[in-house]
Amino acid sequence: MNVLWINNPVPGRHGHKRFDTDEPVAKCPRLSESSGDAGLLGSSPGSPVSGASLSVSPTHQGPTHIGQFLLVPLTDRPGVHSALDLDTGEELVCKVFNMGQYQEKIRAYSMLPRHKNIAQIKDIVIGESKAYVFQEKDFGDMHTFVKSNKRLSEDLASKLFYQVASAVNHCHQGGIVLGDLKLRKFVFSDEKRTHLKLEGLEDCHILSGEDDSMFDTHGCPAYVSPEILNGGGSYSGKQADAWSLGVMLYTMLVGRYPFHDPDPASLFSKIRRGTYCLPDGLSLRARCLLRSLLRRDPSERLTAAEVLIHPWFQGNTQDTGNAEHEVNLREQTVPQFEVEPDEDLFS
Structure with missing residues (x-):
């Protein structure tokens, strides 16, 4: 697999590598899943409008190689993979985008000044049909x-x-x-x-x-x-x-x-x-x-x-006051949304 370096895909940020073929990568249906967060830290229906889907291999679920990176899907974070740089031993996370959408997806990184509480892009690997965006490893959400x-x-x-x-x-x-x-x-x-x-x-x-x-x-x-x-x-x-x-x-x-x-x-x-x-x-x-x-x-x-x-x-003095905050407002018509069932959370 040939590698071509292209400098500064996002101005002032990082380089990208380009590969002439793609290897399969685990299924990642969406980067921003909404089904995992609804409910009483328990259960509740899904998002009013779901996130955008990513077209990737629907069957491959095991580790895969992309250049010098080994990718393993994270089961609790759809669209995100644990990545290991086999050359340096560095652990990263990787997000996979279709080629037609990845530049728009990462455009905000080039517009927003760096901030210590916002993750940055470390590397991008470009394939024929997919882009692999690498960021620093994290320790849970x-x-x-x-x-x-x-x-x-x-x-x-x-x-x-x-x-x-x-x-x-x-x-x-x-x-x-x-x-x-x-x-x-x-x-x-x-x-x-x-x-x-x-x-x-x-x-x-x-x-x-x-x-x-x-x-x-x-x-x-x-x-x-x-x-x-x-x-x-x-x-x-x-x-x-x-x-x-x-x-x-x-x-x-x-x-x-x-x-x-x-x-x-x-x-x-x-x-x-x-x-x-x-x-x-x-x-x-x-x-x-x-x-x-x-x-x-x-x-x-x-x-x-x-x-x-x-x-x-x-300061966080634990003083107490009225335990309930109730706002009595008139009943309103609830708009129609398509919803999806959610997993049990915070049960």
Whole structure:
């Protein structure tokens, strides 16, 4: 298999290798699966709109060689492979794209300045029909981490959530809306699980100017904002991301999603009403931050930049107040979405 180096496929980032033939690679149906995150850290129906499919070999499931790399599919992360550089011994992760879409998928990396909480591309290998994008190895995702811990202490949650908000703010400042924002999108870059990074920008939305109006309805139902479910018009992508940040923080602190129902229509109805409960034991500052993000009116939510200066990050006194936060809003019609069954999570 011949190798040709092509310099700077993404300006200022990395080189790519080109191969004259492709070897088979394990099936990876989508890079941003939505079915794995819905529910009460338990179970719930799938995404309103599913992610884009990748056309790769549907039968090959074992290890495969791509140049000097050995790829092994990760069963819990569709579309992602564990990769070993046989020349250097370095462990990486690899994502596989069709040739017709990979340049658009990685375009955001060339536009966004580097940030310590956002994963970077290490290498790209080009085949005849597929592109193999390599990134640094990670040590598991936040969804799995919260599931295994049941819930996080405020001290730990504040350290990790600050990194999440910092990455989101950096994207927003760079003209990028993340859209399908959820715990699974953040992975640990160290074995001690203290440092988080956004695992990829493949499914983000690149803004053409200051206007962040969007019409896209991709996303995980547990994290989708009320205005997206309303339908019939545009919504602010950054404000929808802020709602998702609120869902992430709630899940980290409480150990379940703020809105849950096994029936998709009921789930969407709860989200649109914005009704959720805060359990005993959360500090007033944590309650304040959650309520400032999980606001039904998008214009009333904190921005990612405002989240970073919230007093909760300066102290986590475990004072208690009213345990429930109920917003009584009129029942609204739930829009029709095609949903897929989800695996059991956080059970």
